[in-house]
Amino acid sequence: MKQFVVIGCGRFGSSVAENLYKLGHDVLAIDGHEETVQNISDKVTHAVQVDATDEHALRSLGLRNFDVAVITIGSHIQSSIMATLIVKELGVKYVVAKAQSELHAKVLYKIGADRVVFPERDMGMRVAHNLVATNILDYIELAPEYSIMEITTIDEWHEKTLLDLNIRSRYGINIMAIKHGNHINVSPTANDVVHRGDVLVVIGHNNDLKRLQK
Amino acid sequence: MKQFVVIGCGRFGSSVAENLYKLGHDVLAIDGHEETVQNISDKVTHAVQVDATDEHALRSLGLRNFDVAVITIGSHIQSSIMATLIVKELGVKYVVAKAQSELHAKVLYKIGADRVVFPERDMGMRVAHNLVATNILDYIELAPEYSIMEITTIDEWHEKTLLDLNIRSRYGINIMAIKHGNHINVSPTANDVVHRGDVLVVIGHNNDLKRLQK
Ligand SMILES: Nc1ncnc2c1ncn2[C@@H]1O[C@H](COP(=O)(O)OP(=O)(O)OP(=O)(O)O)[C@@H](O)[C@H]1O
Ligand SMILES: Nc1ncnc2c1ncn2[C@@H]1O[C@H](COP(=O)(O)OP(=O)(O)OP(=O)(O)O)[C@@H](O)[C@H]1O
Ligand SMILES: [Ca+2]
Ligand SMILES: [Ca+2]
Ligand SMILES: [Ca+2]
Ligand SMILES: [Ca+2]
Numbered sequence: 001m002k003q004f005v006v007i008g009c010g011r012f013g014s015s016v017a018e019n020l021y022k023l024g025h026d027v028l029a030i031d032g033h034e035e036t037v038q039n040i041s042d043k044v045t046h047a048v049q050v051d052a053t054d055e056h057a058l059r060s061l062g063l064r065n066f067d068v069a070v071i072t073i074g075s076h077i078q079s080s081i082m083a084t085l086i087v088k089e090l091g092v093k094y095v096v097a098k099a100q101s102e103l104h105a106k107v108l109y110k111i112g113a114d115r116v117v118f119p120e121r122d123m124g125m126r127v128a129h130n131l132v133a134t135n136i137l138d139y140i141e142l143a144p145e146y147s148i149m150e151i152t153t154i155d156e157w158h159e160k161t162l163l164d165l166n167i168r169s170r171y172g173i174n175i176m177a178i179k180h181g182n183h184i185n186v187s188p189t190a191n192d193v194v195h196r197g198d199v200l201v202v203i204g205h206n207n208d209l210k211r212l213q214k
Numbered sequence: 215m216k217q218f219v220v221i222g223c224g225r226f227g228s229s230v231a232e233n234l235y236k237l238g239h240d241v242l243a244i245d246g247h248e249e250t251v252q253n254i255s256d257k258v259t260h261a262v263q264v265d266a267t268d269e270h271a272l273r274s275l276g277l278r279n280f281d282v283a284v285i286t287i288g289s290h291i292q293s294s295i296m297a298t299l300i301v302k303e304l305g306v307k308y309v310v311a312k313a314q315s316e317l318h319a320k321v322l323y324k325i326g327a328d329r330v331v332f333p334e335r336d337m338g339m340r341v342a343h344n345l346v347a348t349n350i351l352d353y354i355e356l357a358p359e360y361s362i363m364e365i366t367t368i369d370e371w372h373e374k375t376l377l378d379l380n381i382r383s384r385y386g387i388n389i390m391a392i393k394h395g396n397h398i399n400v401s402p403t404a405n406d407v408v409h410r411g412d413v414l415v416v417i418g419h420n421n422d423l424k425r426l427q428k
Contacts, residue, residue: 002346011314015338016345023346068345096345100225119337124229127331131230131282131310132216132237140354140362142391142415143398148354148362174401176390176417177356184357186417187388201356201417203390203400 001025002067005092007052007083009040012098012119013072018043028061052083064091071097071113077104081111088112148176148203151212153194163190171211173204215239216281219306221266221297223254226312226333227286232257242275266297278305285311285327291318295325302326362390362417365426367408377404385425387418 002025006017009031017040021027027044031037032051041047050057052073063069069087073080077100084097088111097113099105105116126140140148157165168174178185178192179199185192194200202209216239220231223245231254235241241258245251246265255261264271266287277283283301287294291314298311302325311327313319319330340354354362371379382388392399392406393413399406408414416423 004345011332011334012338015335016342019339019342020346023342025346070341070345096341117337117341118225119341120225120333121229123331123333123337124226125233127284127310127333128230128233128237131218131284132234132239142364143393143396146391146398146400148390148415150356168401174390176362176388177360179357182357184360186360186419187382201362203415205400 003065004028004068004070005030005061005063005066005087006044006070006072007031007087008072008074008080008098009036009047010072010074012074013070014040014043016070016072021045028066030058030061053079053086055086055089058083058086059090063087066092068092068094068096071095074098074100080104081107084108084113085111142203145206146204147206147209148201149209149212150179151200151202153196153198153200155196157194158196158198159193161191161193162188165194167202171204172208173202173212175200175202177201217279218242218282218284219244219275219277219280219301220258220284220286221245221301222286222288222294222312223250223261224286224288226288227284228254228257230284230286235259242280244272244275267293267300269300269303272297272300273304277301280306282306282308282310285309288312288314294318295321298322298327299325356417359420360418361420361423362415363423363426364393365414365416367410367412367414369410371408372410372412373407375405375407376402379408381416385418386422387416387426389414389416391415 004020004025005028006013007030009029017027017029021044029040029044029047030050034049037047037049069092071080071083088095094114096115097108099108099116099118108116142148175188178188218234218239219242220227221244223243231241231243235258243254243258243261244264248263251261251263283306285294285297302309308328310329311322313322313330313332322330389402392402
């Protein structure tokens with residue numbers, strides 16, 4: 001079990017804090033806003049109302065004993081930078097911070113953040129990709145040129161086996177799973193049949209995946 | 215090519231708009247804030263400063279001819295609901311809206327949103343999962359019980375073939391890809407060797423995947 005402190009409990013921060021706690025870890029949630037602290041208090045180990053730019057307050061919470069700090073203050077860049085600097089100086093081992101922009105991220109790295117995340121930007125990219133191709137249900141970038149996609153199946157594929165469809169040699173992509181309602185087959189073999197409504201989880205080069213998109 | 219209108223160009227909305235435009239689509243970006251409109255204007259087809267709760271203004275932009283509207287107004291729930299209602303009534307075919315909470319989402323669906331997204335909540339869950347296991351680099355939930363994960367390889371796996379490691383029968387999970395620096399092998403075979411620093415992309419039941427996490 002690790003000790004996490006989440007600073008800022010907006011939509012992103014509260015989700016991080018609640019999920020870490022659900023996964024069985026110790027989570028101290030900090031926010032400057034009283035109501036926000038009350039709302040999260042029964043979903044984490046401890047929740048306190050503290051201004052994260054107040055070094056003395058953070059020190060007296062014993063933050064130096066924590067393994068990971070996640071700074072999710074969003075709109076006020078200066079506070080996010082100050083809070084990151086303080087937890088780093090207090091000796092928290094691993095510091096993750098949310099950034100608004102590339103410039104903000106650069107500053108966060110300079111002052112010692114170990115990892116910078118862009119939740120809205122990353123999710124915006126994912127949603128955009130999902131929207132342009134109606135047969136793509138979900139999308140994840142694996143490497144600059146490679147992705148995993150969930151695609152709906154087209155009429156001509158239904159009731160055929162993977163061997164018949166021969167998607168690997170026709171398109172150069174691999175089928176990793178077949179979703180059929182609530183059931184998911186994560187080791188599809190050549191004899192497995194694709195039914196109407198099935199969703200395929202595929203992996204491949206973006207150029208090859210493009211040819212599958214309608 | 216489809217016609218998209220993105221209403222609200224905060225961090226999430228601007229990322230959606232810019233990515234749709236990069237993917238080759240027509241994008242009208244709308245925001246109530248002048249500076250925000252200026253910042254995005256050269257990254258989309260058109261950008262206009264309009265209050266999205268002003269029905270007449272939206273109508274005069276010809277919104278009824280758009281294929282998809284994405285409403286990303288975040289903090290002000292009432293404006294998000296009004297804007298969604300207006301674009302739906304103007305006849306936009308497919309409406310995606312960003313929600314703050316489950317209650318907000320329920321209202322958005324009731325008034326006709328075709329899809330509701332929770333970017334901060336979803337990304338918070340992903341980041342939490344990535345943080346708890348240091349060998350997990352990325353994580354995506356495929357179905358309630360199944361996930362895809364990127365994991366770093368451990369010493370005892372290095373210079374062995376997938377056949378030697380026998381991860382499929384030992385853990386019940388499948389290896390979908392091997393990342394080696396900038397190269398990615400998306401059709402790994404039994405004879406492929408795992409090297410130091412390689413990352414495996416695996417798919418499986420969450421219980422099986424848990425056994426791989428350190
Ligand atoms: N100096 C501070 N000390 C403590 N908490 C703070 C401080 N500044 C901001 N916060 C808290 O951080 C949280 C996130 O800030 P804000 O809402 O500005 O960011 P956001 O990026 O819009 O959040 P999200 O998108 O995750 O909802 C809020 O709950 C806010 O009360
Ligand atoms: N009535 C409105 N008409 C037009 N634009 C609006 C309206 N209300 C809010 N917006 C714009 O929507 C954008 C997103 O709103 P806001 O920043 O409150 O949400 P957010 O969820 O914190 O955003 P994000 O997390 O994506 O940065 C802002 O750029 C804001 O100017
Ligand atoms: Ca917030
Ligand atoms: Ca905000
Ligand atoms: Ca914003
Ligand atoms: Ca946000």
